[in-house]
Amino acid sequence: QQQVRQSPQSLTVWEGETAILNCSYENSAFDYFPWYQQFPGEGPALLIAIRSVSDKKEDGRFTIFFNKREKKLSLHITDSQPGDSATYFCAAIMATGGNNKLTFGQGTVLSVIP
Amino acid sequence: EAAVTQSPRNKVTVTGGNVTLSCRQTNSHNYMYWYRQDTGHGLRLIHYSYGAGNLQIGDVPDGYKATRTTQEDFFLLLELASPSQTSLYFCASKTGAYAEQFFGPGTRLTVL
Numbered sequence: 363q364q365q366v367r368q369s370p371q372s373l374t375v376w377e378g379e380t381a382i383l384n385c386s387y388e389n390s391a392f393d394y395f396p397w398y399q400q401f402p403g404e405g406p407a408l409l410i411a412i413r414s415v416s417d418k419k420e421d422g423r424f425t426i427f428f429n430k431r432e433k434k435l436s437l438h439i440t441d442s443q444p445g446d447s448a449t450y451f452c453a454a455i456m457a458t459g460g461n462n463k464l465t466f467g468q469g470t471v472l473s474v475i476p
Numbered sequence: 477e478a479a480v481t482q483s484p485r486n487k488v489t490v491t492g493g494n495v496t497l498s499c500r501q502t503n504s505h506n507y508m509y510w511y512r513q514d515t516g517h518g519l520r521l522i523h524y525s526y527g528a529g530n531l532q533i534g535d536v537p538d539g540y541k542a543t544r545t546t547q548e549d550f551f552l553l554l555e556l557a558s559p560s561q562t563s564l565y566f567c568a569s570k571t572g573a574y575a576e577q578f579f580g581p582g583t584r585l586t587v588l
Contacts (some may be wrong), residue, residue, distance in 0.1 A: 368518075396577075398577075404581060405580055441483050457510060461523065461532070462507050462524075463534070
């Protein structure tokens with residue numbers, strides 16, 4: 363059972379466009395949602411994260427929008443750059459009273475064309 | 477910057493072979509994790525640990541054993557490797573629920 367789902371599986375945008383990566387989850391007990399960025403040949407690295415008490419989190423060109431009622435979130439990358447080409451993983455955890463296990467989605471492969 | 481190292485970086489073995497993957501973190505993190513990464517499945521948790529001597533079962537544990545010998549060292553053991561265990565394996569560590577999880581560079585395992 364896939365508790366965290368991402369779409370699309372792959373996404374191609376032109377340099378300067380906004381890339382939108384989607385994520386949904388099933389377990390309403392999840393309360394913390396980090397996004398990880400992975401370049402080929404490397405391990406994933408934390409990009410940005412949001413707690414369920416917030417509906418938006420910004421960090422430069424990266425913004426998470428969170429809808430608790432619909433159990434959906436999205437990562438917006440504005441002014442996309444070729445260096446943003448990577449795989450992006452949405453993850454979820456029960457940070458409060460949980461077991462410290464991150465559940466990852468399948469990932470979205472982003473390609474930014476110059 | 478937290479440091480997580482893995483060895484070997486690449487490993488080829490045969491069906492039925494015995495493999496040990498090693499992970500070391502040097503930041504005194506309590507929690508350590510072993511994942512496998514496969515196309516279409518993302519990162520799936522195999523085993524994890526809260527500290528030396530502790531072991532918790534993850535979501536895809538079949539065919540794998542693990543042991544946390546010290547605060548720093550976490551090992552993944554495949555005692556009878558099968559081709560279905562061909563994958564990219566990542567180790568990770570962190571301090572707490574809201575803390576950033578730091579990943580190692582990965583070990584690519586091929587079982588022929």
